[in-house]
Amino acid sequence: EDKVVQSPLSLVVHEGDTVTLNCSYEVTNFRSLLWYKQEKKAPTFLFMLTSSGIEKKSGRLSSILDKKELFSILNITATQTGDSAVYLCAVNSGGSNYKLTFGKGTLLTVNP
Amino acid sequence: GAVVSQHPSWVICKSGTSVKIECRSLDFQATTMFWYRQFPKQSLMLMATSNEGSKATYEQGVEKDKFLINHASLTLSTLTVTSAHPEDSSFYICSALAGGNQPQHFGDGTRLSIL
Numbered sequence: 495e496d497k498v499v500q501s502p503l504s505l506v507v508h509e510g511d512t513v514t515l516n517c518s519y520e521v522t523n524f525r526s527l528l529w530y531k532q533e534k535k536a537p538t539f540l541f542m543l544t545s546s547g548i549e550k551k552s553g554r555l556s557s558i559l560d561k562k563e564l565f566s567i568l569n570i571t572a573t574q575t576g577d578s579a580v581y582l583c584a585v586n587s588g589g590s591n592y593k594l595t596f597g598k599g600t601l602l603t604v605n606p
Numbered sequence: 607g608a609v610v611s612q613h614p615s616w617v618i619c620k621s622g623t624s625v626k627i628e629c630r631s632l633d634f635q636a637t638t639m640f641w642y643r644q645f646p647k648q649s650l651m652l653m654a655t656s657n658e659g660s661k662a663t664y665e666q667g668v669e670k671d672k673f674l675i676n677h678a679s680l681t682l683s684t685l686t687v688t689s690a691h692p693e694d695s696s697f698y699i700c701s702a703l704a705g706g707n708q709p710q711h712f713g714d715g716t717r718l719s720i721l
Contacts, residue, residue, distance in 0.1 A: 528709055536612070536699045536712035537650070544707075582649065592638060592703055594710060596649045 496521040500597035517583030518565040525586040532580045573604045612713025627685045627716045629700030635680035636702035644697040690720045
């Protein structure tokens with residue numbers, strides 16, 4: 495059975511701090527790993543990673559994948575209160591229907 | 607781009623009512639749509655995968671006669687919760703996929719409360 499494990503489950507930081515969120519996985523036939531941000535409604539897409547060692551960056555957020563060690567990290571620098579959300583990691587493990595297996599998420603709270 | 611619209615956003619109804627939720631891809635054609643359920647402080651649990659013009663594929667433990675899925679066009683999928691009961695109360699979210707190497711894009715979800 496495919497498994498995606500995120501850590502920590504929750505994290506409280508102050509504005510300006512840098513955070514690193516972790517995602518490890520055990521899946522058959524890995525295709526891609528995705529990060530989403532979920533606030534009050536449904537998840538919004540952040541990154542999709544398919545290759546090891548290539549950092550993807552968007553503003554203060556960046557992510558990288560290690561396919562040998564089966565994990566990914568999501569970094570957020572100079573955090574702001576608007577970064578408070580649940581960050582979800584999901585893995586597409588192939589097959590004809592491209593379905594995702596989600597981790598439980600990391601709840602990030604950024605205090606002013 | 608990649609906007610997915612889900613409607614309604616909130617439903618409150620009596621036990622025994624059937625509820626239909628719509629999921630539309632607004633600016634792309636979705637070969638595949640997915641329906642998820644999310645309980646408070648839990649992650650997304652896939653209920654079913656819906657391909658245009660064919661029967662949905664349900665995950666283990668999901669009753670297909672209870673959760674009817676129709677994917678009649680490349681931009682619309684519907685989920686009908688039949689004879690809903692309080693235990694069906696949850697947050698239902700759809701997502702749409704434009705192609706195999708693309709990320710899934712999510713609708714805003716539907717909060718269903720059955721009294």
